[in-house]
Amino acid sequence: MKKLFRLFKYVIPYKWNLVVSVVFMMLTAIFSVSTLALIAPFLNLLFDQTELVTEAVAWDLNLNSFLHNFNYYMSNIIVEQGKLNALMFVSVLVIFATLFKNVFDYSTKYFMLPIRAGVVRDIRNNLYYKILALPLGFFSEERKGDIISRMSQDVQEIEVSIIRSIEMLLRDPILIVVYLFALFSISTNLTFFVIVLLPLSGLLIGRIGKTLRSTSLKGQAMLGLIISNVEEALAGLRIIKAFNAEKKMKQQFESTNQKYTRLLLRVFRRQQMASPLSEFLGVTVLVIVLWYGGKMALEGTGNITSSGLIAYLAIFSQIINPAKSITTAYFNILKGLASADRVDQILEAKIKIFEKENAVSKDNFDHSIAYKNVSFRYDKDKVLKNVSLNIEKGKTIAMVGRSGSGKSTFVDLLPRFIDVMEGELMIDGINIKDLKINSLRRLMGIVSQQSILFNDTFFNNIAFGMDDAKSEDVITAAKVANAHDFIMETPGGYQTNIGEGGGKLSGGQRQRLSIARAVLKNPPILILDEATSALDTESEKLVQEAIIKLMKNRTSIVIAHRLSTVKHSDLIVVLDNGQIVEQGTHDELVSIKGGVYKKLHKLQMY
Numbered sequence: 001m002k003k004l005f006r007l008f009k010y011v012i013p014y015k016w017n018l019v020v021s022v023v024f025m026m027l028t029a030i031f032s033v034s035t036l037a038l039i040a041p042f043l044n045l046l047f048d049q050t051e052l053v054t055e056a057v058a059w060d061l062n063l064n065s066f067l068h069n070f071n072y073y074m075s076n077i078i079v080e081q082g083k084l085n086a087l088m089f090v091s092v093l094v095i096f097a098t099l100f101k102n103v104f105d106y107s108t109k110y111f112m113l114p115i116r117a118g119v120v121r122d123i124r125n126n127l128y129y130k131i132l133a134l135p136l137g138f139f140s141e142e143r144k145g146d147i148i149s150r151m152s153q154d155v156q157e158i159e160v161s162i163i164r165s166i167e168m169l170l171r172d173p174i175l176i177v178v179y180l181f182a183l184f185s186i187s188t189n190l191t192f193f194v195i196v197l198l199p200l201s202g203l204l205i206g207r208i209g210k211t212l213r214s215t216s217l218k219g220q221a222m223l224g225l226i227i228s229n230v231e232e233a234l235a236g237l238r239i240i241k242a243f244n245a246e247k248k249m250k251q252q253f254e255s256t257n258q259k260y261t262r263l264l265l266r267v268f269r270r271q272q273m274a275s276p277l278s279e280f281l282g283v284t285v286l287v288i289v290l291w292y293g294g295k296m297a298l299e300g301t302g303n304i305t306s307s308g309l310i311a312y313l314a315i316f317s318q319i320i321n322p323a324k325s326i327t328t329a330y331f332n333i334l335k336g337l338a339s340a341d342r343v344d345q346i347l348e349a350k351i352k353i354f355e356k357e358n359a360v361s362k363d364n365f366d367h368s369i370a371y372k373n374v375s376f377r378y379d380k381d382k383v384l385k386n387v388s389l390n391i392e393k394g395k396t397i398a399m400v401g402r403s404g405s406g407k408s409t410f411v412d413l414l415p416r417f418i419d420v421m422e423g424e425l426m427i428d429g430i431n432i433k434d435l436k437i438n439s440l441r442r443l444m445g446i447v448s449q450q451s452i453l454f455n456d457t458f459f460n461n462i463a464f465g466m467d468d469a470k471s472e473d474v475i476t477a478a479k480v481a482n483a484h485d486f487i488m489e490t491p492g493g494y495q496t497n498i499g500e501g502g503g504k505l506s507g508g509q510r511q512r513l514s515i516a517r518a519v520l521k522n523p524p525i526l527i528l529d530e531a532t533s534a535l536d537t538e539s540e541k542l543v544q545e546a547i548i549k550l551m552k553n554r555t556s557i558v559i560a561h562r563l564s565t566v567k568h569s570d571l572i573v574v575l576d577n578g579q580i581v582e583q584g585t586h587d588e589l590v591s592i593k594g595g596v597y598k599k600l601h602k603l604q605m606y
Contacts, residue, residue, distance in 0.1 A: 010119040011166075017111045018170075024108040025171045029178040031101035033315060112167050120159040127151055127346060135352050136417050137378065145228025150346060153223055154339035161336025165329035172322035172329075179319050186312045187304040190293050194316065197285050222260040229253050289316055353416055353437070361439040365524035365555065366428050368392045369414070373423035376409055383409045385578040386423070391571075393524075396556040398566035400600065401575035407559045410575065411527050414557070415441050445518035447547075449530035451510035453502035458487050459494040461502075462516045473520060481516035481546040483509070515546045526556040563601050572597065 011018060055072065077086040131147065139147075183191040233240065233249055240249055290313060297309045304312065369391040376384045384406045391397050399407045412418050413425055416437060425432050432440055453461050462477055463469035474494065478484040486509055490496040502510040518526065528547065544565065560566045567586045574582035574589070574597045582589055582597055589597035 143228040157339035161332040168329040375422035398569035405575040445523035477520035483512040
């Protein structure tokens with residue numbers, strides 16, 4: 001239950017709601033038990049089982065004082081107005097007590113609702129913040145569908161199974177304690193007998209719920225797999241249809257869905273067993289109490305009368321519902337903790353990119369970028385091995401090499417998407433680990449092979465990350481990127497929505513929007529990662545023109561497979577197996593006999 005207590009940290013901001021709720025819970029319990037506690041003395045007076053009380057006593061904070069004075073007032077009503085009026089008085093008293101009980105019960109729920117809604121909101125916020133803070137490498141090992149499932153289904157399960165159950169765990173023990181106090185006041189011996197019986201039934205329920213949490217955890221993981229399958233199918237629908245793979249995808253989905261259904265049935269069957277089992281055990285205990293208490297009343301032992309037994313059973317019957325609720329809450333919590341475990345896997349994931357406490361800001365790029373004996377590895381094998389390179393301000397550096405040679409890793413180190421493991425990476429002589437991360441990334445603009453756009457307007461996609469962007473600046477950036485004309489051809493111009501991921505646009509249009517975004521940011525350092533490799537000839541020409549405008553007066557690092565696009569770079573760096581094997585201009589590299597660049601150039605020329 002350690003994780004359950006950890007969830008209480010989310011309740012702390014709502015502590016006053018909780019305090020007020022607990023007060024109303026106590027008032028609900030008091031009014032719930034008060035009318036039932038009056039049954040025995042009223043029945044005794046009504047049926048002449050006890051003598052009428054003629055004198056009141058001083059009020060005190062104990063049950064005897066309360067009952068004595070109640071008997072006194074009831075005796076006066078019986079003497080002065082008759083037993084029928086006394087019965088009417090008690091009936092009205094019960095109605096008003098029930099009214100107050102339900103008003104306080106509603107008040108409890110009224111103040112608990114902000115806790116339930118707020119805790120779920122806070123967990124979702126923390127999850128989203130953590131997703132934004134985690135390094136990119138974390139998501140290469142996780143399915144997107146599974147992460148979405150944790151954000152939606154698992155958080156909802158925490159609200160349904162745990163947060164709602166917290167209300168039961170706070171309210172029902174209070175009710176039980178108040179009821180037990182009343183039971184002790186009627187018969188101590190019989191109540192001790194009840195206290196021995198109740199834990200025995202609880203042990204049986206606990207054994208049944210033991211495997212519920214592990215089964216729920218498997219079920220939630222399977223649901224994440226289902227959502228991943230749907231997400232992959234939506235992303236790859238064109239390929240699925242092109243290769244007639246609908247049948248295969250159906251079978252794969254049906255198999256996963258069937259496994260999830262079987263797990264869900266196991267969870268539901270155990271969960272639904274809680275209510276009937278607890279009710280059966282409660283009634284069984286009630287019958288045993290009826291037999292044992294009746295035996296005590298008939299034999300004249302245990303200091304309990306027949307009317308007292310009726311009142312005792314009436315109060316004891318009220319314990320069954322809160323006891324049943326606690327059992328249901330226990331089963332729900334076991335089920336919900338499986339979701340809490342899955343959420344915690346993200347919330348507790350290590351953030352490997354840290355910012356130093358004394359990190360400094362840097363607003364300008366003045367001299368050079370220096371890689372000094374830099375090494376990096378994802379698993380065991382190094383992707384970069386002792387790489388050293390100096391990039392001077394205003395120069396265009398092209399990174400070429402076979403797939404998997406380390407080009408993308410090389411550029412990902414610069415904005416600290418991943419961190420250098422050995423060696424140093426310096427900007428103007430300052431180690432990038434000594435800079436504030438936001439400050440470092442403000443120096444850079446990135447245009448990648450896959451255009452990352454959002455389901456928003458042209459304007460907001462170009463101005464992404466710049467809250468104070470002006471219309472004229474956005475239009476100027478679009479013109480530089482050769483995007484203004486096709487934007488103005490749309491019905492709403494810059495306020496036209498481009499669809500999810502820019503789905504309403506062609507590949508070249510999406511790429512030119514990405515370039516416009518980089519133009520508006522106006523960074524001194526530019527990273528181009530295969531920016532034209534996926535485009536047709538006409539689109540490539542337009543994008544290449546935009547890139548040339550973008551690179552003007554900037555320091556640029558260009559990753560390219562098409563060597564024709566980097567011929568005019570100031571320096572071409574050839575990476576092979578994580579090492580720099582050649583560097584120089586295009587003419588210098590093609591002149592190296594047996595060189596790697598020369599081989600790549602030949603392959604693309606013929």
